[in-house]
Amino acid sequence: MAVDTPSQSVVKAAGDSVARGRSRGTGKRRSVRKRSLATHWYAWAMIAPVTIVIAVIIGYPLVRGIYLSLTDANERNVARSIGVNEIPATYEFVGLDNYADALTGGQFLSTLGWTLLWTVSCVSVTFALGLTLANVLNRKIAGRSFYRLLLILPWAVPGFVSVFAWRFLYNQDNGLLNKILAGGGIDAVPWLNDPTWAKFSVILVNVWLGVPFMMVALLGGLQSIPGELYEAAEMDGANAWQRFRHITMPGLSSVSTTVVLLSTIWTFNMFPVIFLLTRGGPGEATQILVTQAYKFSFEVSPRDFAQSSTWGVLILVLLMLFAAVYRRVLRKQGEVW
Amino acid sequence: MRRGIAATALVAALGVTLAACGSDSGSDGGSKSSGELSGTVTWWDTSTVGSEDKVFKKVAEDFKKKHPKVTVKYVNVPFGEAQNKFKNAAQSGSGAPDVIRSEVAWTPEFADLGYLAPLDGTAALKNQDDFLEQAAASTKYNGKTYAVPQVIDSMGIFYNKKIFKEAGVEVPKTIDELKTVSAKIKQKTGNPGLYLRGDDAYWFLSFLYGEGGDLVDAEKKQITVDNPAGVKGFKVVKDLVDSGAAKTDATDGWNNMQTAFKEGKVAMMINGPWAVADTYAGKEFADKANLGIAPVPAGSAGQGAPQGGHNLAVYAGSKNLDASYAFAEYMTSVETQATVAKELSLLPTRESVYIKPDVATNEMIGFFKPVVDKAVERPWIPETGSLFAPLVTEYTKVLTGQTTPDAGAKATGDAYRKLLKDWK
Numbered sequence: 180m181a182v183d184t185p186s187q188s189v190v191k192a193a194g195d196s197v198a199r200g201r202s203r204g205t206g207k208r209r210s211v212r213k214r215s216l217a218t219h220w221y222a223w224a225m226i227a228p229v230t231i232v233i234a235v236i237i238g239y240p241l242v243r244g245i246y247l248s249l250t251d252a253n254e255r256n257v258a259r260s261i262g263v264n265e266i267p268a269t270y271e272f273v274g275l276d277n278y279a280d281a282l283t284g285g286q287f288l289s290t291l292g293w294t295l296l297w298t299v300s301c302v303s304v305t306f307a308l309g310l311t312l313a314n315v316l317n318r319k320i321a322g323r324s325f326y327r328l329l330l331i332l333p334w335a336v337p338g339f340v341s342v343f344a345w346r347f348l349y350n351q352d353n354g355l356l357n358k359i360l361a362g363g364g365i366d367a368v369p370w371l372n373d374p375t376w377a378k379f380s381v382i383l384v385n386v387w388l389g390v391p392f393m394m395v396a397l398l399g400g401l402q403s404i405p406g407e408l409y410e411a412a413e414m415d416g417a418n419a420w421q422r423f424r425h426i427t428m429p430g431l432s433s434v435s436t437t438v439v440l441l442s443t444i445w446t447f448n449m450f451p452v453i454f455l456l457t458r459g460g461p462g463e464a465t466q467i468l469v470t471q472a473y474k475f476s477f478e479v480s481p482r483d484f485a486q487s488s489t490w491g492v493l494i495l496v497l498l499m500l501f502a503a504v505y506r507r508v509l510r511k512q513g514e515v516w
Numbered sequence: 517m518r519r520g521i522a523a524t525a526l527v528a529a530l531g532v533t534l535a536a537c538g539s540d541s542g543s544d545g546g547s548k549s550s551g552e553l554s555g556t557v558t559w560w561d562t563s564t565v566g567s568e569d570k571v572f573k574k575v576a577e578d579f580k581k582k583h584p585k586v587t588v589k590y591v592n593v594p595f596g597e598a599q600n601k602f603k604n605a606a607q608s609g610s611g612a613p614d615v616i617r618s619e620v621a622w623t624p625e626f627a628d629l630g631y632l633a634p635l636d637g638t639a640a641l642k643n644q645d646d647f648l649e650q651a652a653a654s655t656k657y658n659g660k661t662y663a664v665p666q667v668i669d670s671m672g673i674f675y676n677k678k679i680f681k682e683a684g685v686e687v688p689k690t691i692d693e694l695k696t697v698s699a700k701i702k703q704k705t706g707n708p709g710l711y712l713r714g715d716d717a718y719w720f721l722s723f724l725y726g727e728g729g730d731l732v733d734a735e736k737k738q739i740t741v742d743n744p745a746g747v748k749g750f751k752v753v754k755d756l757v758d759s760g761a762a763k764t765d766a767t768d769g770w771n772n773m774q775t776a777f778k779e780g781k782v783a784m785m786i787n788g789p790w791a792v793a794d795t796y797a798g799k800e801f802a803d804k805a806n807l808g809i810a811p812v813p814a815g816s817a818g819q820g821a822p823q824g825g826h827n828l829a830v831y832a833g834s835k836n837l838d839a840s841y842a843f844a845e846y847m848t849s850v851e852t853q854a855t856v857a858k859e860l861s862l863l864p865t866r867e868s869v870y871i872k873p874d875v876a877t878n879e880m881i882g883f884f885k886p887v888v889d890k891a892v893e894r895p896w897i898p899e900t901g902s903l904f905a906p907l908v909t910e911y912t913k914v915l916t917g918q919t920t921p922d923a924g925a926k927a928t929g930d931a932y933r934k935l936l937k938d939w940k
Contacts (some may be wrong), residue, residue, distance in 0.1 A: 259607055259630055262833035266630050306622055351765060371715075372766040373917050434658070458716070461766030462913030477600055480625065480902040 188323075198516045225249050230268050248277055248488035254481040277489040286471075287490070289498075293468040294379075294447060301385045301446045306439060308386065309393025314427070316394070317401045327398075334391035343457040346371075349456070374464035379458050385452045389445075393438060400434035401427065436509055444498055533714070550821050553839040556584035559847075560602065560613040562595040562649035562826070569858045576856045579846050587840045589789065595619075599901065605689035606631040606831060614834040615843055618663055619899040620654035620825045627662040633832040633840075634660040640830065640841040643866075650888065651865040654896045655827050663827035664848045665865035667807045667856070669788045670884060670891040671722055671821040675808045679705060679783040686829055687810040691752060694813045698761035711773045712756060712783040714764035717908040719786055719823040723756075724749035725892050726815020732763030732932065734895030737939045741907070745817065750914050750921035752815060757915055766912050774798075788810060788824065792861040792880050809883050810929030823891035825865070857881060863888060899935055 185309040216223065250270045258268035281287040302419060316327055333341060348355045349370035370380045406424050417425070448469045453459060459466035459474065466474070476487035557579070561572050571581045573590045580586060591613065593601055599622050605612035606626070618626060626632050635641050641661060644652070651665035675687060683704040688694035697708025713719040724730065729745035740746060756762040763782060765772045774791065776782045778798025787795075792807075801807050818850065828844040830837065847854060853864040854872045861880035869875055870885065894900055910924040919927070933939065 254603070254607070254629060256609075260609065262604060262632055262633065262831070262837075346768075349770070350768060353775060372764075372916065374916055430893075450760065457767060460909075460912055461916045462909055462918045464916075477604070478604075479905045480599075482603070 200510060244491050247484050248492050249274060249277075250485055252484040252488075254484070257484065273310075273485075277485050278493070281486070281489050281493060287468075287493070290401040290466055290471050292467055293465070297378075297382065297385075297465075297467055298443055298446045300382055301389065301437060301449075302442050304382070304386050305389040305393050305446075306435070306443060308390050309397055310431075310435075312390065312394045313397035313401055314423075316398060330394055331391045333388055334395075338388060338451050339455055341388060342384060342452055345380075345387075346456055349380055371457055372461060374461055377461055377465050381453055381456055384456060385446065386447055388452065389442060393442065396434055396438045397431060400431045404430035436505075440502065440505055443501065448494065532571060533644065534543035552585060553583045553842055555835060555836040555839055556587045556589055557839050557843045558589040558591060558613040558617060558842065559615045559647075560591050560593045560598060560617060562593055562598045562617045562619070564790060564794050565592055565594070567797055568790065568860050568862075571793075575852055575855060576843075576847065579843055582846065583839070583842065586843075588843065602626070602631070603629075606833070612831050612833060612835055612855030614831055614840040615847075616829055616831065617666065617826050618829045619901075620823075620896070621894060621904075623654050623663045623827050623829060624657045625895050625898045625901035626829060627657040627660075631832055632662040633830045633834065633837060633839065634662060635664065635830065635833055635844070636661050638841045640664055640843050640844040641839070646850075646866045646868050648867060650823060650891075650893060651825060653893065654825070656896070657898075663829040664777055664844045666826045666828050666848050667789075667862045668823070668865050668888055669790060669863055670823055670887045671786055671788045671812055671888055672883065673779065673784050673810045673812055674781055674787050674791065674795065675784045675810065676777070677806050677808045678800070679780060680808070684782070687808065688813050689811075690814045691708075691723075691756075691816075695756070695759060695761045698784075702760065705783070707781050707783070708760060708763040709761040709783050710755065710756065711776050711785040712762040712764045713769040713773055713786075714757075714766050714912055715769035715908070717904050717911045718822065718824075719890075720749070720753060720767075720907070720911050721813060722786060722812040722820060723752050725822070726813070726817065727752060728815075728817030730892070731907070732895060732936065732939070736895055737936075739929050739932045739936065739939055742925040742934060746929075747922055747925045748816070750911075750925050754914050754921055764915055766916055789860075789862050789880060789884050793859075797839075810881065811887060818891045822885060823888060823893050825863075858870075902935055903932065906935075 237459075249272060251273050252268075252270040255272040256268065259266045312330060316323060316330070320326075351357060351367055351369055351372055354370070356370065360366075360368060369376050371377050403424065409422055412422050412426055447467075449467070450469050450473065451469045453465055453467055454473070457465045459470045463471075472487045472490035472494070475483045475490065559576055561569060561576070563569050563572050569592045573592075576588050576590050579588045584602070587836040597621070598616070602612065602616050602618075602622075603626075606629075608781045612631075616626075618632075623632075641664060647665055648668060651668045655661050655663040655665055673687065678689070679701060683697075683701045684698050685697045688697045694710065701707065701709040723748060724741075727745045727748040729740060729743065729749045731741050733740050753762075757764050763776075773782075773785055773787075774794055778795060778800055780800040785791075795801055795807060796804055810818060828847055830840045830844055834840050848865065850866055850868055850872075853866055853869045854875055856862050857864050857869060857872075857878065861878055863881055863884055864870060864875065870881075874879055907928050910919065910928045913919040914921055914924040
């Protein structure tokens with residue numbers, strides 16, 4: 180439940196403040212607003228830093244990104260001031276052209292296809308593994324805390340460090356994995372050099388990185404299921420599978436819906452794994468939407484800020500749609516979330 | 517009123533915090549008050565780490581001996597990241613160096629974007645007639661000079677003489693010979709003959725030129741990468757990899773290539789003078805005489821290697837322009853170039869350096885100078901720096917079998933047409 184609770188409370192708090200803000204906005208007389216400012220100035224002052232910081236670091240880039248996606252801005256036509264050279268902006272508003280190009284061209288759709296495959300396979304494998312490990316570690320086995328510690332390790336290591344470590348392991352000529360395989364008489368596997376293997380390799384690394392989070396969250400969920408339920412079920416003659424199916428799974432549902440949602444959003448935008456392992460290569464085989472958007476904005480030249488922002492906005496829209504649909508489906512199934 | 521004061525104080529405090537975040541300058545100011553240079557010059561070098569960087573760092577910091585009040589801050593930025601890092605820093609106006617080692621193809625692009633200070637009439641250019649014409653060409657853009665040539669280079673075949681002797685083969689002069697030589701080496705040693713970098717399209721150029729192709733024809737404003745010769749270039753490299761004559765990688769190409777060659781796991785690689793110092797550090801080349809060098813193999817239409825090199829450019833937003841000009845001049849002076857040539861076998865850009873005794877007897881420089889003279893010059897247009905991103909994607913796709921040479925060449929051509937509007 181550790182993961183569940185804070186996210187809920189945040190959502191609630193945000194909802195509250197919006198509702199309150201609105202009611203105040205529609206207030207009948209100015210004096211009301213004036214009085215509220217006079218009585219609550221301290222509260223306003225307290226939330227001001229947070230509001231300003233959020234507006235500056237989230238609001239401004241978001242609005243700016245949406246604006247750029249409606250222009251033809253690139254490196255050559257944005258405003259620059261370098262020492263003595265003052266160069267004014269000359270980009271133009273082009274309406275929805277960028278969106279039309281992205282959605283009708285093949286590149287966006289093919290990248291989206293692989294991004295979906297990547298997300299679905301990463302999340303499902305991570306969830307399945309995390310659930311299995313959580314169940315194993317929930318039992319009383321010798322050295323349980325040692326195993327738990329060990330399995331959390333990938334989480335404790337900074338992401339880029341482990342990705343680099345994997346990159347060394349994957350190296351076709353000098354990597355440890357191929358050396359081990361060679362010891363068994365197996366030919367070197369082109370982990371990152373063959374398009375299909377590269378796809379497999381990046382998924383494997385992401386699963387490795389994602390399992391600890393799943394496991395810890397689900398373990399927390401498992402421990403919150405009262406033991407009496409299992410005892411009662413056992414008395415009634417339920418076998419292990421039935422107990423899992425009818426007690427564990429419903430008991431875990433609120434945790435698992437949350438972690439699946441979070442994990443989906445994270446994996447969909449999992450920049451470091453792809454970027455540091457393959458840079459989207461070989462060719463464009465492992466390029467997901469965010470790494471491609473990065474490429475537009477930082478790797479190609481002239482840097483295409485407009486197209487990059489367009490892809491960024493599309494990613495945001497896709498994820499918001501996903502979250503909305505997901506919530507709807509859950510609500511239909513009677514979930515509280 | 518107490519409330520009012522508190523609120524004002526809060527706002528003031530916020531303002532101060534924001535202002536503190538905003539002010540961030542790359543280099544501290546410093547100018548000549550009495551004609552003497554002072555302050556800090558930050559230099560971004562892109563030379564190979566572990567071999568070249570030590571020499572360049574020492575040479576750069578020796579600038580202090582001439583100008584005691586100037587501190588040189590040496591920063592090595594990996595070559596593959598430098599172009600983007602500099603653009604980021606230069607555009608945002610914070611964190612950019614005063615002087616950057618700019619690859620020849622980047623220079624017109626940086627100049628076009630307004631990031632570089634024009635150098636005509638400054639202390640940075642001295643004795644301009646001494647520069648090789650080819651080297652100076654890439655520093656000019658729209659009638660102004662934006663950089664000083666530091667080194668010039670081209671490519672050749674590096675080969676391991678010991679392995680060649682064991683296999684009883686001669687250095688291949690053509691692609692066909694390359695294939696038979698590779699096959700013999702593989703038969704004798706079990707290792708592939710040639711390492712061909714698959715993650716950087718610069719290593720593809722000599723094969724493209726060999727078939728009579730080129731990326732673009734700047735004079736006729738034509739895109740030529742997808743013409744029949746260009747397609748043939750793609751076919752040649754694909755065939756080298758498929759037939760086992762060459763080994764390739766789609767990631768970590770530089771490290772894998774150097775490691776394999778230095779440990780004697782491949783007999784040949786195509787490379788340039790920038791790799792010499794690093795190669796000599798390998799165990800196979802403890803005896804420097806074991807490293808052989810020869811011109812790149814000729815294709816069906818002849819032989820050609822790209823002309824490359826590096827310039828030193830001064831950032832237009834530098835707070836210490838005068839010292840930066842002097843530093844650029846110092847790093848490209850006859851004495852400095854002679855030191856660098858002697859220690860690293862890098863090719864000088866000044867005629868007068870080649871006749872210095874240490875330089876004239878250097879085997880690598882002696883080999884590369886005629887290669888550079890004949891090397892294929894690229895068009896020095898702002899877009900030259902942009903041509904590689906689309907090419908490398910398609911090149912890797914062709915080598916890993918994700919697309920055919922025809923489709924790869926066509927996709928590259930299409931990308932160029934988007935980049936170069938109005939070109940055919």
